[in-house]
Amino acid sequence: MSTTTSPMSRAMRELWGVREEGRRGPKPSMSVRTIAAAAVALADAEGLEAVTMAAVAKRLGFTTMSLYRYVESRQDLLDVMVDEAAGPPPSLGRRRSWRTKLEEWARADAAFLAAHPWVLHVRSGTPPVGPNLVGWMEVGFAALSDTGLSPQQIASSLLSIDGYVRSSVEMGLRYAADGATANWAEQLRSVISEDTMPTVAGILESGALEDGTDGMAEELAFGLGLLLDGIEQTIARRG
Amino acid sequence: MSTTTSPMSRAMRELWGVREEGRRGPKPSMSVRTIAAAAVALADAEGLEAVTMAAVAKRLGFTTMSLYRYVESRQDLLDVMVDEAAGPPPSLGRRRSWRTKLEEWARADAAFLAAHPWVLHVRSGTPPVGPNLVGWMEVGFAALSDTGLSPQQIASSLLSIDGYVRSSVEMGLRYAADGATANWAEQLRSVISEDTMPTVAGILESGALEDGTDGMAEELAFGLGLLLDGIEQTIARRG
DNA sequence: CCGCACTGTGTAGGCTGTAAAGAGTTCTTG
């Protein structure tokens, strides 16, 4: 109930293209976008932990502190990075069914996350406010807007899909990492026995978890199909 | 292909109760469990960021460095914390159907995550190796072991469910946080217009996202039902 | 032209995880 209203960060406002009035001093030599792009490149190459203020600044040939003219804090930078990495939303066309659109939306989402896995580990306290991510929501919501679903149902449906995609990609990356499950199996073998953990032991020995990235794509399609089926049913029931 | 085999950490081995031979020096005054419990309490109370080695040690009345006799690194501690917070797996009984069991498993999973939200933000590079989490997998796998599904399918099914539960809880916490969506709406209102983002604007005004925690439980049940339906179909198709 | 708003820089401080060395305790071995 204690609604603490915090304003949008300056960096986000710049992304939305709002003009500040009365700009007097020297013109900025960077922009939030260039900074974000450099930081994204760094995260793509060396992981999220490598994204320190110093490292990003160095990559741009500026001092660490100069970044704070554009970004309020590291967290602010991370939020901006996510929006930058997402890029503009996919265009879903007009003619096809909501189901085809949502499927394409989900696939684009998965591709985005697979290309920038660190996004999954950026923990932003608040829902997204960058123009790209809001754009993604826009086209996703729009795909469902003619179905007769309530706003509530539309929102829930899209969030379900996004959530499922995220967890699916994350699982895929975790278990498909090079030798990850092999190593896992080896560690477990030294502690578990057929008596205490028979089912786990069996599944481990079957090698079911060691099939790498292919399984991920299949799994994504599988669960996604289920969610879409459910949405379809909800629509059929008069929304 | 370059399978770098890393052994299980000493802390994990202690959790599994393996005995070290020839213990000579003074007896340890703590245990991995007590440390983990203190750290969990801290995380529950003040969030994951508050869990520093110094803070945990202080809470136990020891020096920071003493923790490193029990735990190899902060990351190691985090892994142990997750296992500790999870606790023993739910007992699913014997008589009921696999579907009832899985539903209960998912509900217990959601309850666990809702009680310790920071678990969602612990990023462990490897699959879990603690006794509690492996126990959760055991009972989850066991619920599906009589269905005729392949080990591969069993593993995928349970991971799907866990993934969905996780994302559902995370979404719920993010959007249901006190005043979060209200604040979000206010921020967006200052940047978007009916022209550029008509659907988002409409959904925002409808207040669809501001209904708090109740929506989460419903949403969880909704998507979960879909996944279970899908598993049921797969089973019916001769596994 | 003056002054203010703005830029990028340099310095500094507090906090972090953890490496390394030391002092004390207990078990094992000769």
Added chain:
DNA sequence: CAAGAACTCTTTACAGCCTACACAGTGCGG
């Protein structure tokens, strides 16, 4: 039983992190 090895906890130290703050230079508004 004595001696040394192995173990525990402490102390000290350090590199790296984010960022607050004071500064010097720049360019527009009055």
